[in-house]
Amino acid sequence: MRQIAIIGSGPAGYYTAEAALKQWGEDVHVDIFDCLPVPYGLIRTGVAPDHQSIKNVSRRYEATALSDNVRFLGNVLVGEHVSVAELTGLYDAVVLATGAPHDRKLGLEGEDLANVYGSAAFVGWYNGHPNFATLDPDLSHDTAVIVGNGNVALDVARILAKTREEFAGSDIVTHALEVLDTSKLERIVILGRRGPHQIAMTPKELGELGKLDRATPVVEAADLPPEAEDDALDPGQRKSVNHLRTYAGLPDDERAGKPLRIEFDFFASPRAIEGDDRISGVVVERTRLENGRAVGTGETYTIPAGLLVACIGYQTSPIEGVPYDEAGGRFANEEGRIGGGLYCVGWARRGPSGTIGTNRPDGFSVIEMIAGDIGEGGGKRGADGFDALASERDLSVVEFHDWKRIEEAETGRAREDSPREKFVHVDHMIAAAKKG
Template structure:
């Protein structure tokens, strides 16, 4: 029997487990190890709570999880309760599928002021991630700035701008729902250092902004390139830019204004002991999607500043790390360790790029790589060895059946119109498991 450990139970982890099942058939036993008692990673904690159709992909992962040769080992922290060298000794292959859940820092003066948060923290807060449940972002201010021109920036902006009634059917957690319902924010400025042709926003997500109950987006016509230039774009990009063009003429007659500020590069954050304004430098295009600073600066009022500028994979002791790229060091998924059986997949391998579905071919590639590197099992102890080791360390493992009990409890406590009310404290998850 070939034994494989996958660290992380998000999309990359489950697609890789599925790929290993198809690659090795019944001659494989897969342990999916996660530091939290709940699976699905980015699907649970990263996908916007009002995008339930995207979250439905978890049903596919559930089919993998319920297979006889796949086991969920939750509430186990790799690097603390069990080390990478120990796992490498127990399994034929160890695959890092931890994603990139850490915010990339802004790196400008004032980015440590209260009121400045990263998107991983803010998204984690409204999605119920235990690490960010106590974030308490300042929503008693009149203006917010969202830095970034990708879909995460759109999600954050939409969540800030929505009326409470628009969250029906979502699984936004209660503490965020209540806080956002009492928000004083009337102005959200979406800041990007480049122009409309360089946005990484998909048409569906961008189009949603034009149909909000209490908020309306606006784009300055001076920021838009000549309409004829749109012909050079890919169809999806062209549709996104067409949405931006439509925002120019929308009536500004709603309570919350969403302003897109293109060609604006953040250079500092100022305030008296807290964030009060974002200082940006006007930029200008210099060809091939590049920009340069003009030297002109101005202030954008903002008591809440959310940076949506990318993510990093957190290091794990014993794993070579690429500091510049913010991910594990690897060559085509192979992580350089003496034992030769450590791999990385998904964002932990390539950085935070691509969609959820991009992780599927990535997982199949890693399964094929493992088969080529290790044609036969080395006869290691696998999950039995892990269980014995964790027992000596008092680990309180959570199985997939345990997770199903937690999931049922979350469904039972949901407010009207919501699919679930997530537990945001690990101890509460474990208590629900034990009821």
């Protein structure tokens, strides 16, 4: 019996567990650890709450979780409750699938001012992540700035722009809805260092901005390259740029009656954040493209703003004793192999890139590598060894049947127009898990 430990219960973790079952069938046991008492990682706390169809992939992970050969072990913090060295001593292979939960820093003066957030924190706040439930952003200013030209920037802009009625069917947490209800925003500015042809926004997400009840997207026609140059783009990029061209051509009467503008400010790079205790403005430098790179022109201007959300990427949390690639913001590895029975998958392996589905082939390739490395397995104690350690340390481990109690309780306390109301405090999750 091979004994495999996977650290992280998001998409990369569950696809890796699925691959292990396909590789060895009944001859493997997989323990999936998570620091939270609830599974699914970014499916729960990263995917936008109004994108419920994307969250349905968790049903596939549940099928894996319910296998007799797979256990979910939540509320176990690797590096604190148990070390990586202890796990590699217990299991034939340990796979780090911890994702990239920390924001990349802008590296700007004023970044530590109040009401300046990274997207991991801000998205975690409206998605009910326990680490960010008390964020309490102030939306009393008329202007917010979002830095970044990817889908996360679009998610943040859309959430800030929607009315309460537009959240029907979503699982946005109530504390976020109540703050959004107080919003005085009239302008959301999305800063991009480069131009429309360099965006990382997909057509579906970009198209949603044109269907909001109280907000209208604004694109300056002068920022768009000649239409003939769109032919060099791939089909998805072309569709996205077509959305931008449509927004640039919106007549004034279509904008009338919508009090909130979502402005795309291309060729614009933030240089400093102004303010005393809290943000009051963002200093921006105009850029131009040179060989595809954004180069500053020296021309600067200031956007008065009361909120900034930086959506510029993420990095993996270092773990003591695990080699780390500081430049890449991920674990140092060769195609997923770290060494000494230790491996990594997903964003922890390659950095924050790709879609949810990208993690599936990643998991399968790492399991194939592990199969070659461990052969018939090393006869390690695996699950029994961890259970003995958990009992010795009096760990409050949450298993999958406990999670199902949490899920049932969240469904039962949901608003009338929501599929669930998430618990945002770990102790509340554990209380629901152990109830009965």
